[in-house]
Amino acid sequence: MLDELAQKNTPSKLMQKINQILAAISRRAERTKKVEHLVNSFVDVGSLQSMISNYENQVIYGRKGTGKTHALIYLNTKNNINGRVSINIDLRTIGSSQSFYINNEYTEKDRALRLLSDILGNVHEAILETVSESDEIDLSAVVPILDEFVECITNIEICGTIERESQSESNHSNKLQYNLTASSSKGLTASLSETTGSSEKASAKQTRAGYENLRIHFGLLIKSVKKLVKLMPENELWILLDEWGSIPYELQPYVADLLRKVLFPVNGVIVKIATTPMRANFRKTTETQSFIGFELGVDVSSVIDLDEFLVFENNYETAKSFFKNLIHKHALAIDTNNICSLDETKFINHIFTQRSSFEEFVRASEGSPRDAINILSKAAFKAADSKIAIKHIREAARSFYHTDKHNELNSNAEALELLDWIIREVISTRKTRGFLLSCDSKDKLIDYLYDARVLHILKQGVSVSTMAGKRFNIYSLDYGCYVDLIGTQGYPKALLIASSKNNEDTYVEIPAACFASAKHSILELQSYYNQHQTSFSFVNSAKDLTLAVINLNSKKELESSVPDSLLDGIPKNIENKKIDNSIFKPLIFVALIIRKAQNHEYSTGVQITNIINEYLIHESKPKKPNNISRELRDQGKIEKMPWLTLMSKTAGSGNVFCINELWKVYWKEYFDSPPPNIM
The missing domain is CATH 1.10.10 (Arc Repressor Mutant, subunit A)
Structure with missing residues (x-):
């Protein structure tokens, strides 16, 4: 079809039509209403589709924008098409701003119990809706069990003290009255009267002081779930929980523990949980050294990390293959004129000036499909009626970083100041774009920068041979942090410093599982906290972050398009x-x-x-x-x-x-x- 259109249109006119399609690709999976669009645009990477489709409880990790929501919607849709009962719950929609489970006046256990009730309430509604629309499920058999189910999760009792108060009162009166009357006609008369009366009054009052408490009988609830599963097609019930990180962090172990007790023991119930790793808290150790929650690898059989598939530095070929497929499938899903209906490799070759342009696009995306779609949309807009070149990718990445990501950063002054220090310490001083951070370093600002997608984790748990027993995570700065330095002397030489001898640094681009000597790439956060109060100026905006390290040397000439x-x-x-x-x-x-x-x-x-x-x-x-x-x-x-x-x-x-x-x-x-x- 593209060849036919090429004969009818000039090259610039055809590219203009294609770029209009690329600029219109949807940014977020959950904002796309058409389910068929989500299914058609889903991109399988490695063996992801088969991994998430297995019959095991799983946790799916990934940064914001890596496609967790899209993957769950795809899995849910495929399950429903195949006749399975599958429920996809967005945990951000559970409760309200005044919800019981975010009220710190109550215990964590009570709040978590109420949250579980809300989650299971959504399960109940979804099952009822599915059963009502299904011709294969006996509605008359399911409804009574659903009634049992909802009764188990909404049983309220009043807990507290009872106060009783009683009052009594009695009255008695005796009255004697004597009258003597003289009359001319009747003479002298006399009368005597006596009045006696009594009354008693008694009252009692009982006061009950306490609060409403949700009581879930796990044994009865599990029996109800087992009965429901037996009536489902294939004896399966899939429960997909998205945005786990929206649950209050301190409640997550309790909710995880309740899921382990209520759903995990039931054969036929498959639970999938999607979350960002920095916001996940599935397990908590108690004072008695027991734990609350569930254990990854034991109660939940496997963990999928989408970053392992998508980060360019981890696997060049896998990342390129994924993003090539991503662009093509998303374009096809909204292409109403069959302009994009050709082999994906030919399509990519047609929209980018050359292979290095596409590789620059993959690198700029930093393994995030959401970032990739945003950058591609902006680059297609800038390219207008021409192919997308490296200069368009860099301009789009710069624009996306400053107009999208910096807005979130500007709301946290402390995180901005730390990022400014990292940029100068890593890019300006070490001439790299990545660094190692100890796995033991738990820092809320680092987590915030990670959530904001200006820091990216490439590998977790790597070792440095010169520091036995220590484990590190490899971080890289976002492409937008150094895109202005490309073509200048200030541009990072590589990802990390592998070793340093005689004042000569050896750089490495591909992170390995173990480095011979990478201590010069280790970032010590404590030195920042010890010095930043007096040594560093305050940063007001993310737009100012890279200015301190920009070298104003002339930039290298970018490539021209090859005919x-x-x-x-x-x-x-x-x-x-x-x-x-x-x-x-x-x-x-x-x-x-x-x-x-x-x-x-x-x-x-x-x-x-x-x-x-x-x-x-x-x-x-x-x-x-x-x-x-x-x-x-x-x-x-x-x-x-x-x-x-x-x-x-x-x-x-x-x-x-x-x-x-x-x-x-x-x-x-x-x-x-x-x-x-x-x-």
């Missing part, structure tokens, strides 16, 4: 093609032509190698880092390339090469096709 006509004319098997018994000769030839199309007259061996790896070697094939340079150092082989001109050496650059005017003749000879127009 599609040139890329389409390159033989598909160019990496295997031989000319004069050499597989390197055609690669060098085409790489120099691509460089010329990008307005680069001269090229070093390294630059030629980069172009070959970027455009000419298939992603599944090994790259060629050294062989090309060796080929170009052989004077005899250079002389056999009549289209190649060797320039004199430049300081620090080695030989410099350029393609001469004969290249068009040899293009036709080598590839039996007209040479492309690159002017």
